[in-house]
Structure formats: structure tokens, C-alpha cells
Amino acid sequence: MQQFSVVISGFDHYEGIDINPSAEAPRLLAEQGLGISADIDDPLSGVSVDIHTVGLPISFTDAWPELERVLDAVEPDIVIATGLKRSARGIALERCATNLMDASGRDDDGVETRRTPIDPDGPAAYWTRLPLRAILRDFTAADIPATLSSDAGTYVCNSLFYHLMHWNAGRRRVLSGFVSFPKVAQSAHSQQGLTLECQVAACRSVVRETIRYHLSPSSEEILLD
Template identity: 35%
Template structure:
């Protein structure tokens, strides 16, 4: 849950959401990093951190409640992508739930649309190329990713962009992060990043998103 509550006359809000642990992990590095920024000021905006359940359906209901309560200017969800070595700025969310493992409520949907009759996909409306450059300039390992998977992270990413479709001017997207060093000790050769590094990367990414009206046009695609 969020540790901040909106106040009358407060500055504009950036909503950062992480996730509870899932699978056989005791923690979630996305939430560990997001909560380090709770209450921070970035670009004159107040950061509010919230933790979502790793469950299909309920995660979107809670996300919508946070958006309704805060009316944020910018929303970024942050999830774990174990095995990746960089902050992954996700480009696209697809309209399908196809769970390899059950969610934390035991649900395991297969080939189910997230939104019936919704579009096949939504693109992030974050300036992901400008964010990429800012992160790399600061020495934070980063990449543009072409897939957010088909688990709860993609579910939330798609649901977020669907929710924002009628809110012009509000930007949203998703960032995947690597394992934490503690998680990596249980997985030989798995890359990891400390929570403080991820949090700094998120701060830089948020600042770049707030500062950039028109995204950069640079190559950041993938061959496969």
C-alpha cells in the first residue's frame, strides 16, 4: 500500500508502483527500489510509492484505485525480470494473460485477453529513448525491451495504458529490473543490481520523462 496520502494544495504527483514477492522469492527488487523514492521530490513533483499484489485482476483494481485517488501526472510500474542485466524500458504491452506459473492467488490463466475486445497491444507513451540516453549517460545499465512477458507485469502494463487512454497528458509505462544481489546468490551467474542503483535509475528515468516532451529518434531496437 502507499505510504503517502495526497494533501490539499500539494504538488503534482508521480505514482511509482512495485510488486509484492512472488514465486519462491522472499522479496521483490522492484518494490525495494520504488519504496526508496517514496516521498521524494523529482522535477517539482511528489513521488508516491505503492505496492501491488502479484495477482491477475486484483492488481489492476488496486492500481486504478491509486490513480483515482492521486490523479498522477506520471505512472511507472516496476517489476522483476530475473535474468536480465539492465533496467528494461518496456515498449509494448500485449492483450493476453498466459501464465507459466500461478499468481499469488493461485490463478493460472492461459491465452486469456486482459480486456475483452481491447486492442491487441498498447505502446508506452513514455519517452523511452530519452530515458535510455539519460540512464546510460549516468552509468546505469539500461535497454529498451520489446516484450514485457505475459505474466502479471504485462497484465498491469496493459491495464495501465488502457486506463490512461482517456486521460490525455498523463504518461505511463513499465520498467523491468534485474534480481537483487541477495536473490542472485541463489542463482549462479545471474546478473543483479543493488536497490540503491535501481532507485537512482528510476529517479533519472522519471526526471527524463518529466523533462522530455518529444522523444528522441535513435536506434534501440532488437534483432530477435
């Protein structure tokens, strides 16, 4: 049986948000599992997966070091960082982490960072290593609203994404990236956001499709445009 270790991070608290999907969806997924079947038709049949979740502070200074400590301890095959995109209608699959901190507000430490590089010596951007096309196809089949997003903004989400992809650059067997959740809607027909159940299903799809890609890579599935 092939073993996979997956780390999924979320943020601990967002001001004005009662139900935080980046905390709740990973937690519920870890409880409910990936629904792997012994049926030969399940591409993950015969695969065992350990899911580790971690909540991070909305802090330019502390978010990445806390995630890095978990990664060093777990040595995962897959890392999926998640956050909240308040204006999103559905799931946003982030394509690119940019080397820029340009926050319009302060983080939880009271820090406001404007037009500052994350790493003055680092590249301008990193691309995700998640198979976005494959994930989108699975979302479509499951009727999960989603989009490819150019970037994760210039706040703590993007900073974490950039640090993660810099870490991943030296670990070519690891697949990682960033997924933004919308606000939690109370009904399936809301004009903004998605139900928590739908967001857990989306999180499950991201993990399953990334494991499937890890088992059988295809350049077509990781296209970014």
C-alpha cells in the same frame, strides 16, 4: 512553481526473492527524493514533485483494481509501474503491453491463465508513453545497464501494463509505462542483476526524464524502435 504528482507501483512479494527491487526502489526513491537543484542548469529547477508509492499483489484479478483506486485518488501526471524480470542483467524499459494472459505458472491467487485475452474487445497492444530514448541516454551517462524490451511477458506484469495503458488512452496529458528491474546484486560487478543503489538511481532517472519530457515534449525522445 510547477507541481507534479507521480505514482510508482511495485509488487509486494516474489517467491524466492529476498530483496524485491520493485518494492524497495520506489520506496527508497520516495524517501530520498529526486535530487532537484535550484541551479538553473537543472532542467527540473522550480518543479515540485509528490511521489506516491503502492505495492500490488501478484494477481490477475486484484493488481489493476488496487492501482486504479490509487490513480483515482491521486489523479497523477505520471504513472510508472514496475516489476521484476528475473533473467534481466539490467533495467528493462518495456515498449509494448500485449492483450494476452498466458502464464506458465499460477499467480498468488492460484490462478493459471493460458492463451486468454486481457480484454476481448480491446486492441492487440498498447505502446508505452514514457520517453524511452531520453531515459536510455540518461542511463548511458550514468553507466546504468539497460535495454529496450519488446514486451513485459504474458504474466501479471503485462496484464497490469495493459490495463494501465488502456486507462491512459483516455487521459492524454498523463504519461505512463512499465519498467522491469533485475534481481538485486550484492556487488556492482555481479554477472547478473544490479545493486539496489543502482536500481534506485535508475528509478530516479525514469521519473526525472519523464517530468522533463512532460515539460518539453519531443517526438524524438519517445521513439520506440
